Amino acid sequence: MPSTDKLPAPLRRVVEHLSRLPGLGPKSALRIGLELLNMDEARARDIGASIAELRDKLCMCRRCASLAESSPCAICSDPTRDDERLCLVSGWDTLLALEEVGVYRGRYLVLGGLLDPLESTHPHQLQMGLLLTRLREGQVRELILALGSTLEAENTASYVKNLLKSEGFSNVALTRLAQGIPMGAEVKYMDQQTLKQSLLYRQDV
Numbered sequence: 001m002p003s004t005d006k007l008p009a010p011l012r013r014v015v016e017h018l019s020r021l022p023g024l025g026p027k028s029a030l031r032i033g034l035e036l037l038n039m040d041e042a043r044a045r046d047i048g049a050s051i052a053e054l055r056d057k058l059c060m061c062r063r064c065a066s067l068a069e070s071s072p073c074a075i076c077s078d079p080t081r082d083d084e085r086l087c088l089v090s091g092w093d094t095l096l097a098l099e100e101v102g103v104y105r106g107r108y109l110v111l112g113g114l115l116d117p118l119e120s121t122h123p124h125q126l127q128m129g130l131l132l133t134r135l136r137e138g139q140v141r142e143l144i145l146a147l148g149s150t151l152e153a154e155n156t157a158s159y160v161k162n163l164l165k166s167e168g169f170s171n172v173a174l175t176r177l178a179q180g181i182p183m184g185a186e187v188k189y190m191d192q193q194t195l196k197q198s199l200l201y202r203q204d205v
Helices: 009-019 026-038 041-057 092-101 128-137 150-166 193-202
Strands: 082-089 106-108 142-146 173-176
Touching: 026 041, 082 092, 082 128, 082 173, 092 106, 106 128, 106 150, 128 150, 142 150, 150 173
Parallel strands: 082 106, 082 142, 142 173
Antiparallel strands: none
16 A cells, blocks of 8 residues: 555545554555545535544443443433343443343443453453442342453453452352353354353353
8 A cells, every 4th residue: 555645634644543443454544534535525524423423422321331322321221120130241342232132131330341461451440440339339139240251351250259259249149141152252242142041041150
């Protein structure tokens, strides 16, 4: 691909921004930039406006730390959900995958990642404080770990287990999704039947 230095300045800025996104290299960024340039003006401006709206119209739910248009989010505001079950997920995309299955009717909490010392991801960078706040409210009777079976997920599960013990939450049952999920897999990539079985036959931690 040509050097970005030789691109017209507006296109160069778009390509440089896009190439910083996960999974996009300079070549892919240039292809997307050219595609945006070649589409009709109304559509291109609509895409630009929708990107701006991501920051203007979305927020983080104060109850579960998921993305929402209002806080608390629709799930946290739903009075028909089970307050005694709290499902801990690493990211919002995992929450969406579990909701698609349609068998879980409890609450969620989005950690915002997994513990990974090699990548400098430590407990204070995740929503551990919010987790403690939810548990201290006294309604949660089961904490479900839907974190996957990667090394980072196991590290996080071990930390949460020790946290519950050190904070005296002996009345909270700690479970995890059944191990129909293969080692090294992420929850968000599982098919719906596997997720359904994992939710229904979750295991004690």
